[in-house]
Amino acid sequence: MAKRIIWLVALALTLGAGFAHAAPLKIGVLAPISGSSAADGNDIVKGVKTAVEVMKSEGGIPGFDSIEVEVQDGACDPRQAVAGANKLANSKVVGVVGEYCSSATIPASEVLNEEKITMITPASTNPKVTERGFKYMYRMCGLDIHQAKAATAFLKDQLKAKTIYIVDDKTTYSQHLAEYVAEAAKAAGITVIAHEHVNDGDMDYSAVLTKVKAANPDVFYMSLQSSSSGIRMIKQYRQMGIKAPVLSQDAVYHPNFIKEAPEQSQGVFFTFGYADKNSPVYKKFLDKYTAMHGEPGAYSAYSFDSAYALLTAIKAAKSTDADKIRAEMMKLNLPGASKVIKFQENGDSGSNYVIYKVEGDKYKEFWNPETGKLF
Template sequence: MKRLITTVLLSAALLALGAGMACAKTLKIGTMGPLTGPYAADGTDIRNGVLTAVEVVKANGGLKGFDDIVVLPQDTACEPRQAVAVANKLINEGANGVVGSYCSSATLPASEVLDEESIIMITPASTNEKVTSRGLPYMFRVCGRDDDQSKTAIKFMKDELKAKSVYVVDDKTAYSQGLADSIEKGAPEAGIKVLGHEHVNQGDKDFSAILTKVKTSNPDVFYVSMQNSATGALMLIQAKRMGINAAIIAQDAVYHPQLIDIAKDASEGVFLTFGYTDKESPVYKEFESKYTPAHGDIGAYSAYAYDSAMAYMKAVEAAGTTDPEKVRDALMKLDYNGASKQIKFKPNGDSGSDYIIFKVDGGKFKNYWNPSTGYY
């Protein structure tokens, strides 16, 4: 009889354990970005931003309805084919939502794969207009758009620099060339002559041939559209060495602490377009207090990635489910102060652009000019 009772109790315990395990729910958030190769710094920032968001949510009691939240980081290397493979891997691993990618050339094909499986994707860094113009219902973006970024750069050239000419260089990626094309198209409409638009290849180290053309053309502005800060830094070093005196304007992919670390004096005085973030806000301070001790310097897209993950988790909790349609509806209802910006999505999945001009001054990025209010 004693053995029978013990067996019954053991069976009951196992059944209870099984029932508990069956009820246990884990939210799986995939990340996509370059963790190897020339763009690894930015991809790592994205991963770390998501990890920080999950850490903050767990520290505040977790997510209602879920026993755990896990992050599934994947490396796209900014290669379209690898991005597609990574998207399929995340699908197979049961990812509920995805934050990524960095390069637009990776985000565009990966989002098609994820959308077919009704998996929400929120990009913290891909600015090409096509990302949110294809009618994909589960595609969202926290950062700004190339067309808005180019308008800010052109307005600054015209109104503040009083520029009459510009020379444009890009590295032929979907993001960089798309932005450079917007500059080429919009500059003449502002009375700024485009003296040339050249392309370099990813991985190039010697830009002397193109920089010679820039110097010979003697433009008022040299517009540098590179996919990453390391390449941008190399361009700045060689431009300074060649004695190019034009005002240099770069974009958000070049805006990274690594730019100043590598280019040093060659980065001084360079202007860059990037979204405005209130770094004194309580939300940013909370993000910073968690991110910096664990991951070091905050990268260009760390806060955007943090907000992307936070937005997804807020929507899941509000929806009470990971059902993609219900989570999408909950995302569309969000309106709150994020670490990077105000998080409120438009019907197409964009969250608006808030680009300003930064200037490298004394080895630091400093707010310099706002297209709406002027100088800081």
């Protein structure tokens, strides 16, 4: 009888250990799955899932037999993003990749930071994201102020612009970026003829574009929240026969912009982060992403890097404790698909904006503000 009891205890311990090992590691994604930025939001989800598969192919994370991804739709809406952050916290996720819009990331991060849950945004460029001293907040992309400097350097040094006409759609991201561009342009001696506003989701831009045509600026600066808005605006811009070169930014930069406006998009310039597409890490990302999802979107590489950095830190920490994860996050000097991942004390990872130009069906690297030279 004693032997039977010992055997049963041993069996229970074995099964218990097995169930402990079988516990999944859960990470969250908070992104706009619906609304005008849904294309970018779904790209973010796909990037995270790609990183999970790459990590699994590299042996996974000891102590967990699976890595689960839970997705919440933040819809680029502050209230919905907060609700999504609370759901992820209640689901006991270890970290969150998201949101896309700064207006959603900022309030959602308040929830997650209080719960000591690591958050890495792949796309929110507003400086406030990392200005609040939040210990568990990180950013993979660059900042608005640096994007504005790159845009202004291009306006002055390459386009030789004397005048510029700026339009944004009043979203937190696009308006703040447009304001930074306006300030930097004025400081560079470029006259801002006007800084107009439309509404996010407007279908007809004829009123503001009529003003642009009459003003005849050297450059038209288009700061909008999504590629869908950019597609509508560039089609109407070309239809009206406005001749000024167009410079836009990272939220409009998306494969859909070219696909859905193949003729009208030609020659449009963009600021977006530089990625070495010949690097081994980018090729590994691209091969896995393409096999799983098809063509990457604008923020696919940034979300891949966000998730991969989080998983790498968890693996190194051998723990899901937020402070231990942070200690490992701050040690990273990791080649990523979008950049070398190295976080500053405030959670930023640096900006690397260059100028792209639409040529044919591609975004071609055009000008590097760091060197002042064409690619």
